Amino acid sequence: MLQAQSRDNCTISGIVKSTEGELLVGASVYLVNSSKGVFSSESGRFTLGNLSAGSHTLRVTFLGFRTVEKKIELKAGENLRLDLALEPDAHQLEDVSVIGRSEVREANRQSFNVTAIDAARLHNSTLDLSHALDRVSGVRVRENGGLGSRINFSLNGFTGRQVKFFIDGIPMDNFGSSFQLNNIPINLAERVEVYKGVVPIWLGSDALGGAVNIVTANNQRSYLDASYSFGSFNTHRTTINSGITTKSGFTFQLNAFQNYSDNNYRVTVDVADINTGEYFRDQRVRRFHDNYHNETVIANVGVVGKKFADRLLVGVTLGQNRAEIQTGARMVSVFGQWYRKGNIVMPSLKYLKRDLFVKGLDVTVNANYNLGKEQNVDTVYRRYNWFQQYKQYVGLGSERERSLYRFGNNNGLITANVNYRINDKNTATINNVFNTFNRKGSDELFPQEEKYDLPKINTKNVLGIGYKYDPNEKWSASAFVKYFHQWNKYSQSYNPSGNWGDVAYMVQENTFNEVGYGVASSYYLFPNLQLKASFEKSYRLPETDELFGDLINLEGNIELDPETSYNYNLGFDHKGKFGSKHRYSFNGNVIYRDARGFIRARLNNNQTKQVMDNLADVTNFGLDGELRYSYGQLFTAGTNLTYQNLRNNTRYEEGYTIVSPLYRDRIPNMPFLFGNTDASFFFKNIANTKGTMLSVGYNLLYVHAYYLYWPSLGNDKLDIPRQLSHDANVVYTLKDGRYNISLECKNLLDSRLYDNFSLQKPGRAFYLKVRYFVSK
């Protein structure tokens, strides 16, 4: 290292660009096995001076792109000029067309059944993540109401916790209610990847039927993206995303967002007389107790491009939310005071180092701990009706279940991913996800309850080992094995002697160990036609609520086994063009899911509470496809459709020797045919002003009607009617996207829409959004 330092005085300079020609700011450019290294400047330029003559290896790395290496020979005094082009890496995506939803790039050769949303394209819309996801084939997001309302995400028929969510590859399992799909604005994400059925090894964790990975904008550049929108139902939303990276490699990122809405949209409902219970039919009333707001800040500080770390960030997520609860499971149950609130206080650590010790060995470590709390506040002894009249009762009571119960899950998480590119053709990956959970809760109304509510602890570890083999440009194959481990410790009070007042605690412990595995492969039949096949035997470990209960209506069941599923996918992806302007893409997937031991609720022995049990077997044979067309830079349109044939595969119900009458019946209360159609026009250089653009877009959501209960039973039945929702938007941008103003109309025809039986969604609504974006 002390060798001739400046005697030869060679330099290398140049520009770093992407293969698409975009200047890359903050790329790390350095000589291997030396201390020489710089970042590319705001104009993508770099200069390495004071170099010695001889042979060197120049390496350029930039997040989201493939690392480039060049062998160079320097003569004494030489000033070498070298421009470099980086190719987007394995998880990077390319636009299929001018605009709209992107598909996985051909070159990335991901063999998984994956759809990605190019979130950056939606940054001028007022969508939150859940609505953006709702436009992906195979995905259905069902809402209970307006902004911030409870949502139910389904992916190829898997719902709730069977689908895992990640943010930048970190599981979101226990972020609490303050940082969730229904409140994260689309502007936080750069893109969103939806993995259907088979989840790649680097995402780790235990997903039964797929995963959603939200990728935030973490380029090492300086930028500011600020937006504000307001609209119907007194809805206000603000998002600020900013980051700064200095030449010395110091980086600071700040994301902040806020949502506020009264959700006081009109609904048509039978209003009960507060005293007699008599219904006044089909009254048009406003929702009056549905205010929702949340405020969240995510701050990260650290360094990039250092010898010890390509990126090392220490951060914290702080947030809170408060949601008033307007109705129960049916709209005739109406509340006027009950609300819940929660917060998130989550310190985090992110570390990334490429080429650690040896070339091709990349290490990622993430850790976080959520200290947040959730609380349910129901202490007002009243009964409301939809006319906002109420009866006030004397004494201590509530609208539903008197509670000030406040709990924290004290959830810790460490993930580690080691990726080793042995050579161009072989890559090995090890991934480990470790979770801890220690629920503590109390209710100030019932302080004596606390001593019975002993700590509930569990730990979960998922270890995955994967191998990827790319023998040539056409073919790619990967295989992985996952090892699931869960340990639960649970204390239950019981009566040891049978004498009253005698309480003892029975400590129950149990452990699961399961092995899952999968393979995925893709092959380019033609340069523009990719075939994909994948399979996984997956597990979903029981969640803590299911194991320990929720102290309200759910009793714990420590005996629960993991859910398991055999997931099969077959798909194709075709892109093409005719003429110079017409481009199209077409993809389709066939999926089959054979899931066993679904965890479902049943009544406990004395029929007073629900308890979760491994009850149902379900199969799903599904088809989905998407067709997209674009004409130059002027027009794009696409449509997707999903059909899923979810069938009850439980042949014998527990306690029965006869075949269940519902064997092979369609699973009720689950959308089975749905799709989206969209179209957009883009007009550039409006009124001869350079850098301006006006776009006009339209989206149609279609969901076929479905039955609430088993289709084969009864002849006088309840159903969830067909949904047709028309949305339209106009976006005007100036200065190449620096200033943006957009107007959106949701549910243009003011249709009565339902995702869940009787729970009416908002009618026609308008939103205006202004956005300022600048990056250097």
Next chain:
Amino acid sequence: MLKSPKLILFAALLASVGMSCSENKTKPEPEPEPQVKPRYVIASAPVGSQGVADYLLTTDDLTQGTISTIGQGIEQDGSYRYYLSHKGKFFSLLYGQGNPGAVTTYRLDDRGKLEKISDFQSETVQVFTVVNDEILTIKVPRSGNESASCFRINTENSQIVGEKQVNIVKLAGNGERAHFTWAKQVGNKVFAPYMSIKGCCSDVFGTAYPDSSWIAVFSYPDLTLEKVIKDNRTSYIGAYFNNGLAVDEKGDVYGFSPAGATNSGARTSTKPSAFVRIKKDATEFDKSYFFNVEEKSGGHHISNQTYIKDGKFLLYMYGNKNATTGARKLAIADVYNQTFTWVTGTPAEISSSSASYNNNTVSDDGKTVYIGLNTAEGSWVYSIDVAGAKATKGLKVEGGQITAIVRVK
């Protein structure tokens, strides 16, 4: 919404070809004759872990044939519903996890089919009973709220005509809560037996008072608490969501206790499962009367009851000795003579049975009573010959388990 357009088309074709070839495996709901025979509503719920709703079928013959909820029956919203017939109407009540919901009122049309006539808003209730021309319901919070809410429902117009709050913590007076198990009209009063429960601490239904029986006596219609009758020879009367009281033709009140009080999950009652009595017009337990059913049955506890006639009860007994959970067996008891007879002819293993609290299927002569029994092989209605304590298999119900059989009268 159509299940499948092709299927519908096929069905329509079949129908157009004629009835001759539409011979189904299960016979459709029998076409009713003009209202002469009693007409029954059978509620059946699918066995499964989701989408479990009741379906209502009607029939006038419980003794033979097959009836099915596959493609037939009126779907009821909500996983748990409860039924009651009064003044010629049929009421379907929701049990909705503490939430208010709709009660649907039906009557029989001239073909004997259920016809919805109205619905109205009601609370989720744990007690419902007939008093005079009205229905009395009681919402009994098991924790949190300190008051039970009583509602009087007019059966003519299906509206709530009166409401009363009862502080059940004060009523219990022992630091626990008085949880009404059921209510029964006795003369011009309402007797509401209750269990004392902790109502908290991960052991809501546990109690420190396992060896007492209580009945709260209310006036009607103003529902004023008049007194609490207490006894210490057995445990609480009835059970959660179960009727423990019956009034015989003489006006005497008989009540049973399962002797099933628990604390932290373990049974702590030390007294036997038995019948006690309150003589007509009295508001004290009759200390001279005690029918120790546990002893007579050889160690079995009573789970539920349906009163037949002349002091005879159909008892739903816990099948295993000393158990207060698990499978049931049937017995006929005579509370006058204190005799106990096991019913023969029932399936060896009964998974569950139709509800006892609304079983009003006793024949007018008191000789026969019907019950729906669910087994691993399927569900049947059994008719029980009271005198011979013998059960005979009758109507088969396909598609799910029988949750209730109610005669509309």
